[in-house]
Amino acid sequence: MHAETQCGGTKTDVALADASGIVARALGPTSNMAEVGLKRSTEIIVETVLKAVATALGSAAPNGSPSVESLCPITFASAWLGVSGCDTPVDQARMAEALTPFFGFAPVVHNDALLLGGALLRLGVPWGIALVAGTGSVAVALEAKEGRVTQAARRGGHGYLLGDDGSAWDVGRWACRVVVDAYDAGEKEGELAATVRRHFGIASTPELLSKVHELEGGTAVEAANAAKLRVTSLARPVLELLAREDPLAEKAVRLAVAPFAKSAVHLVHQMYRMRGVALGSRAQAPVLVCGGGCLRQPHFRALVLDMCWQEGVTFKDVVVVEDVAGEAVMGLVEA
Template sequence: MSNTPAHESLPTIRADRNGKDGALGGVGGNGDGPVVVGLDIGGSKTHGALWVGGTLVREARAGSANVQNVTPAEATGNLRALFEELLAPTQAHDVGLVVAGSGGVDTAADAERLRGLIAPNTPNAAIDVVHDTRLILAAGGARTGIAVIAGTGSVAWGVGDDGREARSGGWGYLLGDEGSGYWVAREAVRRALHRHDLGMRPDTLDTAVLALNGVGAVPELIGLFHSGAGRTYWAAQSRAVFDAARDGHEDAAAIVDRAAADLTRLVLDVATVIGVPGPIVLGGGLAMHQPDLQARLRARLAAEGVTAVVFLTEDPVMGAKFLAGGRA
């Protein structure tokens, strides 16, 4: 395992509608029991869930509310649309607790900013803002261990039995996000451009990348990549690589294997710091829906002696109920 130094603990903001820190006397609600909202705010979408008295009663989805990916105005609008779908008109005041997990929550200021965007939609609620890796671990039913997100971006976070926390990655696409959907797609574009520079004709992977992006020649990818197309757009293009790898394309398989190696490194970094090898709970679009990546991750982790590996089969937002239960 590597000797990566410990990272700062990821912040949790617990505050009532007046911004006062403190635990809830109860999570509020109506005659049917406490009303709790969970939010999983990813790079491409926001997934909300509503529990009343511990029973899941509704889910809703909207665009991303992560201000690293969208403007504050877009985040505000997406949250408003989600809450309008998630809550009945009179339910907003009944919500006692919101548990929101989001990428990009790296400081207390980040968490407070997101709390401010959420608060107008649930005026009586306490709001807990956590890094989205905490939702992953909670959705796996674990209080200690290591959570990994491999989706639009990538990050690992863990907590040991003694409460010590560590994190590796999650620095954003300009600094890292190795093994993420964005990274996989970017590697395919880089490969296509390199092959073109060498005078090679597009092969099946290059052709798939061109088709997905609606361009007819490899050099057009340069302008497109530096245009307004964001990392969410490019992350969606990663499917070309996974499809090609499944069909036996060697370079595509090599990209997937490098992604698995990078994600394994994140796990080992965290395990070195917190002193526990698992369980490892993996979520995010790639980790949950790409069997080839899953198999390669299992093999690489097993080679390092890590065998307690769980790939989520339910959405990470379901971890909000687990966290809410621990809070109450």
């Protein structure tokens, strides 16, 4: 049996599979290592894996917080963990070492974006580009060989203060900027402005400036995360307006998408150079694997692909991954 764990910004998703397919699933709270730390991250991973194991065995899930030092009751052929906030080789090695007593061997630990490489394993292609645009964003070039996925190059994924171009946060931020700019220019306010005002519970656009920067109760970190979430959650109604061809919503999303698409273009060029492929070679065009709530929206994804095409980059195939954990674990099984 194989185990795969996706530790994202909002939840931990565990999938167990064998040759017959996925045999058990379990969900837990976020185990983002940058937010909860190594100790708590490993605890959440173990708790969630044990929930899935209990389902597979038809037994009750353990009560309390099991020790990471206790051996898992199931012996896995392989374990692949994608942990948000676990970006450096040092952090990944620390995470693998901490979980070795539980799995009985050192699991493969990557950033969660690399789990999209499960699609490359399943398709049997040697390399591709993975784009994630959800709460945050990242663009990575992946290589798949002998049942393993490795990161060949990367752009972004540095958090909302330094990056996250094209993410839900970025879409919400640009929507606010576009609305404020239109107001300052004396333009007639349209549906996007009404949507932004409704989202933040304000009566007029000038109130948006203080509302965006407003910090509520709790610790400084909790207050900052709540403020970030208010902007991030605006992305959903903005993307709904994009689907209805609202011009101002399209402007905001284009501004968010442009540097994100540029990252994909740079990665393709970088991989072509590394692999000795001529630019524009349709015969060796890469597969694009898309993940995250924004990229699962057809109109958002179409903008990304169109901007790449305008830069001379096309893709042999586009795979949209709805179930990252499931795709990754089946990639392990089928590799």
